[in-house]
Amino acid sequence: MSNVFYQEKFQDRHNGPRAEEAQEMLAFLGVSSLDELIEQTVPSQIRLKKPLALPEALSEKGYLAKVKQLADKNKVFKSYIGQGYYDVTVPGVIQRNVLENPGWYTQYTPYQAEIAQGRLQALLNFQTAVSDLTGLEVANASLLDEATAAAEAMFMLYSARKNKAAHVFLVTPNVYPQTLDVLQTRAMPFGVEIRVADLEESNLSDDVFAAFIQYPAADGSVADFANFTAAAHAQQITICVAADLLSLTLLTPPGEWGADVVVGNSQRFGVPMGFGGPHAAFFATKDAFKRNIPGRIIGVTSDANGDYALRMALQTREQHIRRDKASSNICTAQALLAIMASFYAVYHGPQGIKNIASRINDLAKLLDQALQALGYEQTNAAYFDTLRVVVGDHVGALKGEALNNELNFFYNEGTVGISIDETTTFEDIQTIVKVFAKIKAKSLNDVDLNGLATELTSSIPEALVRTSAYLTHPVFNSYHSESEMLRYIKSLESKDLSLCHSMIPLGSCTMKLNATTEMVPLTWAHFGGLHPFAPVDQTSGYMQLINELNDWLSEITGFAKMSFQPNSGAQGEYAGLMVIRAYHESRSEGHRNICLIPASAHGTNPASASMAGLKVVVVKCDELGNIDVADLRARAEEHAANLNSLMVTYPSTHGVFEESIIEICEIIHANGGQVYMDGANMNAQVGLTSPGFIGADVCHLNLHKTFCIPHGGGGPGMGPIGVVEHLVPFLPNHEVIAVSGDEGISAVSAAPFGSASILTISYAYIAMMGEDGLTAATKTAILNANYIKARLEGHYSVLYAGANGRCAHEMILDCRGFKNAGIEVADIAKRLMDYGFHAPTVSFPVAGTLMVEPTESESKAELDRFCDALIAIRAEIAAVEAGDADQKDNVLKHAPHTAEVVTADAWNRPYSRQTAAYPLPYLKVNKFWPSVGRVNDSQGDRTLICSCPPIEEYAEA
Template structure:
């Protein structure tokens, strides 16, 4: 019935429509949900939830959250929060610098959902764009550090240094468990090292770098340049250390390496650092891509991800993740690292910064930064100040004596932050954003304190003829770097724009299609959630600026922590962990510290079900716990008899039990309370992995059924984008008795916390926290609960639709699953030779990202639809899998040979489909357009099936060589 002028308008509350965002976030509308419920034989969502979730664990009390508001209201409120930050010009340094992100990169990568909604590139054929961008990153890092192999990014410099130390311990034959750390390393790095070392029995010795050769150490960590700015020739020191069998790690400034001799040339075994100053905002500490590079002999010990080259089925080059792609799932408690997410999107941004500027552009930026630093040094010396070092790159330490507080007060009054380097000294770090006016302002601050004459613009005339570098000539970088054509071919914005588009077009991200990955929760990342991360009030804040300047972030954190506590039922939350793996680690550290506080230091056994995520045993190993595996029953649930027996056996030493809920098999285990009771009865604590929290928010509260601690994945449940595999945020949530053992951060002027710092910045990946804040503010309690319910609805709808075609492996009470389902393809291998990998690759030809393969059960596919997918997209996915089952049937009937069918050939490139010769049992039409809609909208994979084994046997982890010679590059010179 049409609305007429005479008809009454709806009520004002309806017109204001505070629930509009919820309806846009949740894919199926009311009519579509009703259809899906009818398929399941359910009256409404509440009745479905009663059928799916065991009565004993249902959450009845609603979450106490602010009522939902619309997008514009939420943005206004968050803008008020942001304004509580005070944005000064920060020259604090300490591993963080202001930077300019080129607009073409900001618009076409950072703000482009083709990049930020993509998943980790575990399926290489549909990830070639991201993989090439990461290969550029690896090449950039390896070139600049002068080492052989770099990985595809780390979480931050501090954790990269910790990973380097544990890498050194693994490969070293040295009897000592001591690592020497130079006293001029970044303070936050030392904090994280202390946290990481103690549980695994490593001893840290801190002192001047010159003393590194005294005593027995398996590794030494040096900073280059030091946090106080000093640049020293480390060759002799490193040579002596290596002669004694000590491994040397150098934490190096990535921009300084365009001018200074690289760590590899100095003799280092390992280099670490971060790439934040390659175009990324400060963001109160993250996300920024750290790096780790090694000499060739150590490459197979690299933690994290490594992009390598291989060949596809047609013999063409193709990229993939190499070696320890998901090491923690393969090696579990023997894993060398628990890293699961990296910082992919920031790594892509940093790599593209190098692609855009090229070696000559980076050189010019570094020369400009150093020239300004030299001018500042000359001006300070002329005023009578003394500098700690005569050799420096971009950082000066001024000996201020009794004038220290006066200098800080004058600088803040002038709108400038300087580093608090000590009671009698002040640090100043310059960067690419510095202009002449900044130099005059800085000199003006010091002049005012000294009562000297104000600086004049004429001081710049001294630099007209060039600046003599302020470091030993022996340290000048020699030879070319970034010689590959990719760093020379995209100078104009037009070419850069097209290159970025070309890479994005190779991939499948959420902007193209549903990504049905079980356990990975690929849901909508709304534009209104993303918008605030670019606001200068969030982006331009230094993580170690004075606390009074970070009040907006503090308020944001307090509100988000309170909301997350309500969403989970826990009492306290820390936002510091900058990935799910780090949240896991922090949670286990809290359990360990609690036991120690009670005199139970002997408790070191961690019970973990055989079905658990591989990060669980890896994290337990990292906190010094001994993993004891608990069996699962035929339904994938924890075997309670085995749990009870092992809890009893290890009662005197039981520290924790780690479980995932709903289970890794996608089921609400009805006896989860009993699991928790058994663990508590024998003195342990219960850790619930938060990977599947999207099935619980508003419906189930882990503490109510007995959990003590969980980590969350804001990049899963709370809408921070995956970004191709990172950034992530992994808050740790605890019950009240564990609150005192949450991470702290001394470098930010906070208490140390019982377990120390677990990331370089006090709020971890702080600048993406507004995304989760926006999501929760716009959804409200009702919206968050509905999101969980619709995610469960979608998974059960898919399971019911697919069951006639594929066995659904596990289900809970009433035959229902939780938020994901597992389809069993194992029998197909015997019936016709088709594997789950064949089905996964064939789905790409239908325009879909593959589901999770072979986890937790080999030979299966685990599917999670999320609440964000519409009924039309769910049905399109079902249609694809049904069509693929029909293709499999043709192989089973012998119509297509076992080795010559579209599934074995998948994914099928345009080049293959258009080949002059076609000698297959199936037609080109069946290969390329198996369903009619693909004629209207077809994604063509850029490569055929990539050969993983060939890639590992022929490891190549830098940009592929080309026939044309690299463009000529000027050698690095100073000015």
Template sequence: MTRTSLTQLEARDGFIPRHIGPSDAEQAAMLSVLGYQSRAALIDAVVPANIRRKDKLDLGQFFDPLPEQAALAKLKSIASQNKVMKSMIGQGYYGTYTPPVILRNIFENPAWYTAYTPYQPEISQGRLEAILNFQQVITDLTGMGIANASMLDEGTAAAEAMTLIQRVGKSASKVFYVADDVLPQTLEVVQTRALPIGVEVRTIAAADIENLQETCFGVLLQYPGVNGDVRDYRNACEKLHAMGAMVVVAADLLALTVLSPPGEWGADVVVGNSQRFGVPLGFGGPHAGYLATRDDYKRSMAGRLAGVTVDAQGNKAFRLALQTREQHIRREKATSNICTAQVLLAVMASMYAIYHGPKGLEQIARRVHRYTGILAASLQSLGYQLVNDTYFDTLTVITDQAEEIHRIAYENGVNLRRIDARHVGLSLDETTGRDEIALLAKIFGDAAGKQANVDFDSLDSDAQDAFPAALSRTSAYLTHPTFHRYHAEHEMLRYLRSLADKDLALDRTMIPLGSCTMKLNSTSEMIPVTWPEFSNIHPFAPEDQTVGYREMIGQLEAMLCAVTGYAGVSLQPNAGSQGEYAGLLIIKKYHESRGEGHRNICLIPSSAHGTNPASASMVGMQVVVTACDENGNVDLADLKKKAEQHSANLACVMVTYPSTHGVFEEGIKELCEIVHAHGGQVYVDGANMNALVGVAGPGLFGGDVSHLNLHKTFCIPHGGGGPGVGPVAVGAHLVPFLPNQASTGYQRAGENTEQGIGAVSAAPYGSASILPISWMYIAMMGAEGLTAATETAILNANYIARRLAPHYPVLYTGHDGLVAHECIIDLRPLQDKTGISNEDVAKRLMDFGFHAPTMSFPVPGTLMIEPTESESKVELDRFIEAMITIHAEIVKVERGEYDRMDNPLKGAPHTAEVVTADDWKHSYSREVAAFPVPSLRKRKYWPPVGRADNVYGDRNLFCGCAPIEDYE
């Protein structure tokens, strides 16, 4: 027996083999199929030599991988530098209690957080029902006709509302007014969004809205205002509508349980966020924003919308509705570039509403309001004046002792809102109790040199509602049975389990989606997200309380710079679409700084993802489409021709690399040189970064700016369709133009705020609380592991492509028939012969327990497969077996052994109800339907519904909780 040395025994318990699915032996077997001796040899054949890194990836202190426990300990030491204080800053962010049953069974549950966007509705029924619940909560509380499946945050929701009313309204004006008590971070995001599309944003005193005489297309109001005022805007809305203007209201959901909803007093669109419905502060995100509007505007509304339809058997089913509104179909004609939502957080907020029910929510709201009234009376008894005599949960205090009050509050572990030298703001929330009220009174009493004594019983008996009686809510809300059934924890636990059981997520199976990179979201990466040092920090807390957060963020920025080859990174964009938007704004600002603001032409290959042209349109650029050759590569001759044609006005090119077709194009460096020669910038879309990390970097082969998808390449889970993070990375010449947030005092260290593009998200660091996931991933993988992950992703993709090639044509390949990290299989020849479509194959895969690959993108009639590095050979072979079996079924259709309309593919997916019914009308057997391969007898997922009827769902649009008769 060979003796093991002490050094070997001391070897670290590494994370790398836990993240990378195939073992060394499995990799050797796959390489043998491909005809390569080593992974390195395969990479040499796949990746063009002229873009390869000259040196190894340098991650500095994180070059060597950390074991899981060491990484957790290091991050914990960083997090411990944060000070977790009682934040009463308000300004759109509040303390809240996440019910433990929701924390454990949604937020910390991989069945929920590893799911993908519900584009395949039959295997997404659980989260679709939860999204419908969220939409119902929003429509009920706002009093509007329809709400979408969530927005990225309140600021971007307000910006989308502004563009919505400009589209659907009748006014020709380009002026948009914002009340001066709108959240300052919201105003800044609106200003950023308005500038490139020629909208003039003007602020107006909230008290003067009713007397507004100037022509405008819309007004944005806050309800209640940032300083606490609860204003009656009914007359103002009537006058604005008479002038041809429309009204957007940013409203607090908890307040709407006791205040008259905006939909009842004239709002055309209502926006906000649902953070205080059980979602931790998280230094600003992720939180589910919302957007609700009149039913008349449902087809113009941005974002996703869940709806009700029927399946093939006529049973109720859920699906995403009106999908033709989405940007990847409408491209440069899109009204928004949003291609995601905040599903996981929207689900949490909806379940918070379900768990408490309407009575529980009102009780929380009335308790918060009562405490606010008691505190107001206490402060007034100490001699303080209040700016606002109406309020729900927020007070603004007039004082000459502002700094002294903040100092004493800080010493007592409390953060108050800093307004100016003569005003202090404070907001109460669900976590406020009698102890906090007594402490606040003492803080203000000490500053005034007076003894504070809060007589709760006396003050309670005297307390009255501190908002106009006309604004007291009288309408019912959350009347649906769903909001009355699950108040007991056992019932809620089982409800959550029942929903999760209906879905397919990464905890059950690989999700081989091309362009989406559904990889392992390890437990060690997820654990820090719920640490109080990360989850309980207000985004506008003083800097000395966020030292650890900013250190972690700075290290992550440095990691991403090293990986990409760029000089600077901003983590503010909270989705890939927002990263794209920020990157194009940066390019635009750069050209303007050089006196070349006329440059507005954006070249985009015809194969690009739809967010590219949508984003370009949103920043005021003109899209010029360039051709692709027969191999799917950018046609360099056509690109050069159009670059020369538009040389004087060329702003940039947007190109995805490796290509959207899953190929490392040989001409990428030449493409960069062509565009640079004509004064343009090169935007490299980072969607396919999982094929580059450690092997090549866009900033090294000619890119000027890229967005990255941390929810793809860097292990933040997809959450059923969000959250995501889409940081923007830039070359040194563009660093000064990275986004800032002037309204909160945030700016990049050493940079000039004036040069930055302005805020693109409501929080300075976007979805900050999930950044530890990517930090942990990179720290545990190190340079060696990140490179190995890329190489293994490429190996896995080529193994699948080679194994499937005899059965399905692989549409685009590079040298030696190799692909990058994903491959496209062409179903069109088989469809021409048999009538079997890629959709039929996608639905049949559900019977095998698999989520379908990406359908019809970038080529109609195809499937794009990306296995990622996290899938073992066993799982790859299971998928390959399913695909080969499906091909054999298609061949039977071709030979006439199966009817062209009555076959296992057209009948898929097969539910347990269908398979076990007494009446079986199909020509193929029940066994073929349910157990097409033997392994399914031991491990079977049953789709909960049959094939969803998309046409019926759009023609009979219904986007709330299922009809009550379904529950009777």
């Protein structure tokens, strides 16, 4: 048959090895077919009996046509809803060169600082901007959203409280409803009481440990809380403030009137609403709390050459290290969005940001006076951008007229909230006035807007007008033309290794292709321009996409239903455990509080269990890395009366398909518990097996891993959960937009569908791959991993394997024996940078090892290049072992080598410059240079500097 009907398949672009390459790899492994390899790898008892029931795969062109139809079903009205979400203007230079640029969105979390200096600098800029604007000494490098940031603050202040008997978190009634919803969820497992009461000194009782203020308040009003804060501090009660970052250019920052913590959302700094996210939350606090602050902190240090360098500070606080004792969750960042917000601050500068805020405030004042001229009462005496207009019984008529003019307001008990934003124009004010005038049987001609515009008076009390400077560092005052901004963005991008340069072989992190076609709809206005609380009849395109994605993921996982609210993997873990908790309580078994967790588990598992109020009992693993079934049975039977759940990762964290997984699930069920499966390794399951088929009750999916949402330098992510039928009633609900039934747990994230805009990416991946493509991807991931394993086995010891000597989609290389020659696993990680590679996962889940995951997206040529690099490094280690190279003065200990070091006039090292920079021939053609030498971790932790240093220090460096 001729090729006239040939249709190119997207899977052939997504999967790396060509057919002939795959055959060469299979031959190297000693098998005749891919199916034979899968039979040797995946236990037969867990293999699906029939293919996934998914729609036929679309071509890239066909997908874009379909998703355009979905987008067009969304109605993008002018949004004046506010409540923490506002329309924005994304500067084109940032949209094109950051949000749409794989050099920024395919980076990994900056654990390898030497090849991440660009995004580290951008995140340091973010921290500096937040610290300046909030008036506090320390800020982190972002959190997930405003509501969860508020919950993190509550927990930090609760842990640090002076009066250990105090258990009440006093919350203003004038708070965003979604924030209160999440606070209630997070408070319950710890016995914290959320007391909603007016913020008056009389309510500062002895049982209160902290108070929470919205500033400006949810209704837009602005008040002075300086006296209240002083009174609270006099009783050892701390103050947390949720603030609008843009408003703080005009309002006195909370840090100046005594707040201990300020949280909020940086969405107004050039990040689209996107139906709820992703957006970078911020968290700023006093210096006294700098070692308690949740989330990642970027800190200043120096490198091996004494030069200025950045790193993620205080990493030992993180979940993968301290587990249930951690104060930092590795899945709580929105790095890409924080980077966008930081560039927005850099591009506009202090005056530009203030001009935007002042214009918003002026338009709000103009509208205020116009509505009062029409006879309306506006209740906010002081405000920044939001009016609260009393309309009484006319709400219905007003709402109808607003919708006729494609306007969305916030309606609440006979009042209308109107929040002005950066995109609002004078013509928009005219339209709003026209709508309100019609309800009074008047017209726009009855109001002299031009005349009113010349007589505006202040809407901010003099005591609350900001007088202090902000964004004074040169970085915020140097790049205001587009050409300068473009060069600054590119200068930082060039310091970072991303998937643009090479494979990123991180075990457990699945750094796979984020295809361009998957990313295209992300910046369409019909997806980016929707408010998460928009009326449901305006969001039918989103809802169709979410419902179809629900059906597809339910089929893939073998579950009854998904919840898309959790906006990170760890949030998914937490949500799943809270659903299990609610299920037990519904059966009058709320006493079940024991969570069994294998010793090999991800560090997020025990931390999430602790957050859910569960007691962790560790289950042993055998010498092959598998769960010790006898010990599991003993622990389950011992705690049968109180068994809540088992948290298990499959394939295991050691990269093995454990043969006993079905028996493991049956043991838990027989003892009254539920099985929570960590979906981090779902890339080895799709199309071959599923959590539901294996016997799990809940599983979260890392959409930013298996389902192609980019990591973005450490976020965004999505961690939806799937559940079996009996857990469906308990899926998370939402205070503003109902997404579950009456039995559903309260919200775990600020938006009803989490970071909804990036669901378009996973939707695209499944739509274009189809059943055949998804299954082929899983098989190819297993092929690529086993090919690397086979190539490296003569050089490195592979720590664990399945019954037939095969690994799943990842493997662990044991580097502990090299310590005898003075070589640490970190030396190998740093030396890989000289070969142009990001290191695999270092010392997780086993200290002194490298965990390698190639994914299905990498070609045989790239796999070979990576293996050649590791084999060459092994030869360098062998030279040290043999005494041919000094244990302390060798090419590994000095790695990575910067261009400055290699081209310096002086060279007194016992190896050549050629060995340092070009150890393999391919590097002469395509060399990525680390921008700094090995960073000094301990110095950065001892002296914590987490905002941009003065320019003099740059000069000295």
